[in-house]
Amino acid sequence: MKADLIRSIRKLITSQPYEIGITIKIDRQQELAINADRQFRSASLIKLAVINYVLASHQDLSREIQLNPDKMVGGAGVLQLLSIPRLRLRDLLALMISVSDNAATNFVIDSVGKPKINQYLQQRGFTKTRLNRNLMDTSALRNGLDNYTSVSESQRLLEMVLAKYPIAKPWFLNQQFRYKLAGAFDESGNGIQVFNKTGEGYQIDHDVAEFVYGNHTVSVALLTFGSRDRSKTIQLFNQIGEKCADYLLNR
Template identity: 45%
Template sequence: MSLQTEVDQLIAPYKNLVSICMYDTDELVYSHHSHQQMPAASLIKLAILATELERNEDLSQLIKVKETPAVGGAGVLKLMAQSEWSLADLLALMISVSDNYAANAVIDHLTMQVVNQWLAVNHYQETSLQRRLMDVEAKVSGHENLTSAFEALRLFRGLMAHYPKSTQWFLNQQFRGKLPLLMDETATDVAIYNKTGEGPLIDHDVARFSKKGHYIDVAVLTQGFTNRLTAISLMAQIGQLVYRSL
């Protein structure tokens, strides 16, 4: 049975809740609602990272994070007393521990306008940055960060291809409880690079599974699962199928 058929069977009961895009190296091999916009959650950090790295700034420059309001959710920066951090450290925290405070500091450094200009210039039509992370007031007023499975995977693949430094941040991602869930402790023969996102009724993951020079990239975005364990289990099973197909 092909990988595509197996994924079809897995998602059959949840087709309206799931978007998927999958590449085997450079060949698009699976797509399901891949251009459907969804709240991006932390996947918007891929757009922030791509915008920043393309500017070729000095990543050793210090950023005064105290000028950005601290926020909750994922991350450790809010717990630290240090008031200045290198731009490289903020980007590493934004990806490897999905640090919302670090992400907001980078947004303030760049401005939302610059991120959205970069997205427009690079022909991203389904991805936009409309608010800082964890900005509840902005969300209530209708400002939502958006992306799709296709564009989230395009961002991720671009970063993996053009910015080697970022690959280490994805490889050392601390949130492994979705696509890589069923193989983290035992799959020593495969390297997994990923970035997750989550929010109310939202669970996303974008990942590369790489084994002996062969890699498969996959984005799975979900919205509307009332039982979150069902969404996570589905993503973990998709990840396992991808791993077995390598």
């Protein structure tokens, strides 16, 4: 069954006309890697780097952070809609992951500093993942600054945070953007737990997920760039996720 799963996913990937990277691990053993070390624009996957640094550096999660209205940004999230003068760091992290809140992410980044996050990444052997700008910073984008990651490093970042920091697991388990890898079976009641983080932007769609069923795990990182038909790209995510779920349920 494992060989059939990998063969069918490889066939789906190689038929696509845009840039794709994917890794699949079954029970922590790598079974598939295509363009795993290619650097992609990260979109919201950079939030995996931010949360790992904050939790690894033993920040005071009860510390309150002032929410300057002048620094509020749009895009994903709910903080921009609320009139809250300050929030605990813990709550900002929860928003950053569970609803991919860009404003919350920026307040977290500003509270700890980009250099420390990048130093953390470098010291732990991450060579493709870098935080070069805040979220929704169009001026930085115009000047050629963007955030980056790779398939293998984004998968490793998700694995690290889930394995090391129990506080974060409910934020990923209740993550609201579940229409990609988990889209074909989410809320089906099949018993598979989904821990994931997505990213999206112009011609960018990413998802990194762990599917857990009983004592078995399938971990998938799928990053794409350059698709001209987003509906078909999302369909690819759904197909791959569904195949992985079927494998878990029927192994």
